[in-house]
Amino acid sequence: MFYEVKNGHGLPHDPFKAIVAPRPIGWISSMGKDGSVNLAPYSYFNAIANRPPMVIFSSDGMKDSVSNIAETGEFVANLATWDLRFAMNQTSAPLPRGVDEFVHAGLEKAPSQIVKPPRVAAAPAALECKVLEIVNPTTLAGTKSTNFMVIGEVVAVHIDDAYLTDGMFDMTKARTIARCGYMDYAVVDSLFSITRPTA
Template identity: 40%
Template sequence: MRTVIRCDDPEVDPYRWLTSLVLPRPIAWISSVGADGVANLAPHSFFSVACAHPPIVSFTSVGDKDTLANVRATGEFVVNLATLAMLELVNNTSARFAPDVDEAAALGICVEPSTLVTPMRVTDSPASLECRLHSTQTLGDSTLVLGEVLAFSVREEMLVDGRPDASRLRPLSRLGGNLWGLPPDPVAVRRPVQPDEIV
């Protein structure tokens, strides 16, 4: 037995169903700067990898948010990894601050210069992706933003054998409603290359 929720039902809010069923969703804690020089820091949970070569990540702005306006104006942004230790700060930056307010400054979040782009990166974030705008696409009430990654900035203690280690990064994720996902318990499973390697 299943309950079927039709998206064309005017009483149905697809957003609530999407965010409750597409789980877990990684968080792009995005720092950006507007044309007026005002910095912005906000979490976006519609975030993923879009292409490997060239390296491109994507996030979706549901509505016209300050992050989207800044990225369109300057063509740059930084994705900062959100961790368990930063849960309260990440959540607080989701509040509806006025466009002329720098969330990091207002909340006492330490930032530092990025290497290749103007937006600052979050100092305590274990890893940041410095991005240049590739393109945007309007999808209904939302805008898909594609950004080419120019540089990865990773704290050395997060690396094992030269690669980021999930158990050290301890990333947060978003679930439905007010629920957040805690850092996962990683499980290593060898991927079969050929069907005869399946066990």
């Protein structure tokens, strides 16, 4: 099949998210100026640079995460894993502003070292980030998108040593999860390697 997005796809559900998948989950913890803490998962998330390391996540609307980050300029991207899947899902609930998702999901907080927002204590890895930009893109039609893209520079990294194998972070031991289309997720249980060709 073929369809132009403006004309619709005619399918029972939009295939876009299933095609662009699996996507890493940015499990973002943030803190407002008033000290309120928020924790929410974002499936539009990825690393975008490595020198220095940078990540991006996109929110459909000015949700608590983005408004907190706009106020304080800091956040933490916590690694979502198989063992934490149900707690991660609980933090996606549309709770009133000011309700602490850590408490709602029964998650322990751990202090960050450089930024103020706490991290998920049970997460095998977490990235402390400072904001570089918050972008509200303009569409081809010239209107503003409903999305807000947050670009952060990673200033510190936490890794639980239990998930290091021969000096490398072991995704199969952590059982990292990723968002797919519809209500589906993937879990990293196995890896394969391919050596890049030389010129």
